[in-house]
Amino acid sequence: MNKQTKTEALTQAATPIGTTEGYMPGFGNDFETEALPGALPQGMNSPQKCNYGLYGEQLTGTAFTAPAHQNERTWCYRIRPSVKHTHRFKKIDLPYWKSAPNVDPDVISLGQYRWDPVPHSEGGMNWLTGMRTMTTAGDVNTQVGMATHIYLVTESMVDDYFYSADSELLVVPQQGRLRFSTELGIIDLEPQEIAVLPRGLVYRVEVIEGPARGFVCENYGQKFELPGRGPIGANCMANRRDFKTPVAAFEDRDAPSTVTVKWCGQFHTTEIDHSPLDVVAWHGNYAPVKYDLKTYCPVGAILFDHPDPSIFTVLTAPSGVPGTANIDFVLFRERWMVMEDTFRPPWYHKNVMSELMGNIYGQYDAKPQGFVPGGMSLHNMMLPHGPDREAFEKASNSELQPEKLDNTMSFMFETRFPQHLTAFAAKEAPLQDNYIDCWETLEKKFDGTPGVK
Numbered sequence: 001m002n003k004q005t006k007t008e009a010l011t012q013a014a015t016p017i018g019t020t021e022g023y024m025p026g027f028g029n030d031f032e033t034e035a036l037p038g039a040l041p042q043g044m045n046s047p048q049k050c051n052y053g054l055y056g057e058q059l060t061g062t063a064f065t066a067p068a069h070q071n072e073r074t075w076c077y078r079i080r081p082s083v084k085h086t087h088r089f090k091k092i093d094l095p096y097w098k099s100a101p102n103v104d105p106d107v108i109s110l111g112q113y114r115w116d117p118v119p120h121s122e123g124g125m126n127w128l129t130g131m132r133t134m135t136t137a138g139d140v141n142t143q144v145g146m147a148t149h150i151y152l153v154t155e156s157m158v159d160d161y162f163y164s165a166d167s168e169l170l171v172v173p174q175q176g177r178l179r180f181s182t183e184l185g186i187i188d189l190e191p192q193e194i195a196v197l198p199r200g201l202v203y204r205v206e207v208i209e210g211p212a213r214g215f216v217c218e219n220y221g222q223k224f225e226l227p228g229r230g231p232i233g234a235n236c237m238a239n240r241r242d243f244k245t246p247v248a249a250f251e252d253r254d255a256p257s258t259v260t261v262k263w264c265g266q267f268h269t270t271e272i273d274h275s276p277l278d279v280v281a282w283h284g285n286y287a288p289v290k291y292d293l294k295t296y297c298p299v300g301a302i303l304f305d306h307p308d309p310s311i312f313t314v315l316t317a318p319s320g321v322p323g324t325a326n327i328d329f330v331l332f333r334e335r336w337m338v339m340e341d342t343f344r345p346p347w348y349h350k351n352v353m354s355e356l357m358g359n360i361y362g363q364y365d366a367k368p369q370g371f372v373p374g375g376m377s378l379h380n381m382m383l384p385h386g387p388d389r390e391a392f393e394k395a396s397n398s399e400l401q402p403e404k405l406d407n408t409m410s411f412m413f414e415t416r417f418p419q420h421l422t423a424f425a426a427k428e429a430p431l432q433d434n435y436i437d438c439w440e441t442l443e444k445k446f447d448g449t450p451g452v453k
Contacts, residue, residue: 054078159258258272367438
């Protein structure tokens with residue numbers, strides 16, 4: 001079938017009360033949805049016979065015995081069980097998609113780095129062939145750490161499907177629009193939105209508007225969750241109601257198809273004769289989700305000083321160390337600055353966490369030149385960084401009035417692990433060789449005179 005016919009073949013449930021355009025609101029909720037009336041069993045999970053001749057199957061995102069507040073699973077009622085969606089596997093090579101540990105002896109990861117947007121190549125690329133790994137951290141085999149990627153997508157996946165057994169993927173679009181047709185429903189994604197695709201979820205990626213480019217954080221560790229607000233209280237930052245999970249959708253379609261699986265950093269394909277997107281109904285709390293970054297409500301200082309950037313955390317993936325994340329996803333969006341007698345941009349610092357930043361649109365306040373939309377930077381653990389001279393001089397000498405940072409949206413993937421550059425990031429991606437020189441013209445201002453600023 002062609003792309004249009006395939007899309008029309010997707011049968012979606014009528015939108016229930018409380019949903020918006022085929023989505024259900026909430027983060028971590030226990031959802032239930034059916035694309036055919038009566039497909040979802042009531043009062044039990046595994047009836048002797050399911051309606052419509054469906055198979056009951058559980059998809060688990062945590063150990064069965066995980067604490068109740070962390071336990072995640074979804075019951076699916078599908079046309080075929082998942083064992084019919086895989087057959088014999090063969091290994092394939094996706095040379096630009098790397099997993100940790102990936103330490104190239106010919107690459108120096110110690111340094112402050114910045115890249116221009118990775119350009120699209122002339123050949124067509126889909127979600128798999130267009131993935132370009134920039135950094136890796138930790139170890140995919142022990143399920144700790146992460147990787148960061150750029151995706152370059154110009155072509156839809158046709159009768160091709162994918163899932164990662166290694167990780168959940170946090171997708172941050174910068175250009176173009178994509179459709180993620182998943183086992184549990186459809187997510188349409190565009191810039192200024194993000195999506196989280198759980199480990200083990202089967203999906204197909206189609207281009208709605210291309211070319212498409214964006215950033216991906218591949219999380220090997222514990223799932224992303226909302227950060228604790230502490231004394232901030234119950235509101236602001238990212239609110240649960242603004243996250244959207246798709247309603248049930250399914251395909252009942254026979255066609256030769258390929259399923260690609262990422263497992264322990266290796267890629268395998270298997271051939272089947274039908275679409276695996278055949279879940280007619282489901283209930284549970286393990287599901288894909290999208291979020292509109294424009295609904296993020298930042299909080300900050302209203303008298304003096306510049307708070308830690310962690311106050312802008314949207315999602316966090318915890319580690320075994322309290323307060324030290326496997327990954328933090330941090331958003332720097334439009335906001336008001338009103339602090340008195342305060343250096344307002346991010347201050348100079350040297351951090352135990354490794355910080356990879358990406359620019360979605362606009363201008364970042366600490367780097368007014370060179371950090372362009374689609375570009376990214378890396379400041380690895382315990383390497384000093386901060387504003388360039390232009391930003392420092394402006395912030396140090398401006399008349400401090402209430403000021404709105406406008407036309408800006410950047411983000412940070414922050415991890416407790418050092419991030420190692422791939423050969424692609426070091427040798428093929430458009431690295432700005434002169435980035436390190438942005439601090440070269442900072443002046444010595446000390447003159448030994450007390451009380452002089």
